[in-house]
Amino acid sequence: MNPPRSFDHIDTWVFDLDNTLYPHHVNLWQQVDTRIGEFVASWLKVSAEEARRIQKDYYRRYGTTMRGMMTEHGVHADDFLAYVHKIDHSPLEPNPAMGAAIERLPGRKLILTNGSVSHVDAVLARLGIARHFHGVFDIIAAELTPKPAPQTYRKFLEIHAVDPTRAVMFEDLARNLVVPHDLGMTTVLVVPDGTKEVVREDWELEGRDDPHVDHVTDDLTGFLQGLVRS
Structure with missing residues (x-):
């Protein structure tokens, strides 16, 4: 070796x-993660539980949920990024x-x-x-x-x-x-x-x-x- x-x-x-x-442990990304789930649920009109499953599946397969949503559902990157990064950065x-x-x-x-x-x-x-x-x-x-x-x-x-x-x-x-x-x-x-x-x-x-x-x-x-x- x-x-x-x-x-x-x-x-x-x-x-x-x-x-x-x-x-x-700041878990700042958890805020982004939550908003990604909200975006997926709203766009696909599915439950929070189903959105979570899809979100994590795309994350693992495509590298980001956004790439999966773009590839599978025609989502525009600007719309996705604007929504999911609208978080509270004050914990930093x-x-x-x-x-x-x-x-x-x-x-x-x-x-x-x-x-x-x-x-x-x-x-x-x-x-x-x-x-x-x-x-x-x-x-x-x-x-x-x-x-x-x-x-x-x-x-x-x-x-x-x-x-x-x-x-x-x-x-x-x-x-x-x-x-x-x-x-x-x-x-x-x-x-x-x-x-x-x-x-x-x-x-x-x-x-x-x-x-x-x-x-x-x-x-x-x-x-x-x-x-x-x-």
């Missing part, structure tokens, strides 16, 4: 957004320690997310770390094809001129690290810290021992601080 990839050569730091740049608190650690990382810092730029902007504003990032690649930039589709990562690398062998990807879903690792990126899985209840599907919390996961942390701020001290 090959040893985990290191960070000595890294010049591009790529971060997922939800449940990565803020703790899982400023994280100056994380901001300081990110600032000290050598090279560019980018965000690669299945969410929208407006959602990214709202989250980063609440965390107080927006100024540390050099670019965002969202679901619109991905032409509505979400992670973990290989073409989405390739498009991200091309648009932002990223050498994957000199980049690291931080993610909360192990399945979203398969392609980055195959492309040569160092990978870090961000998991719940275990101190508070999180609202996640069981499969979303799996994969920490998978071979495409180089490093695992339940404290992203502490992990980044360790990197800049070393």
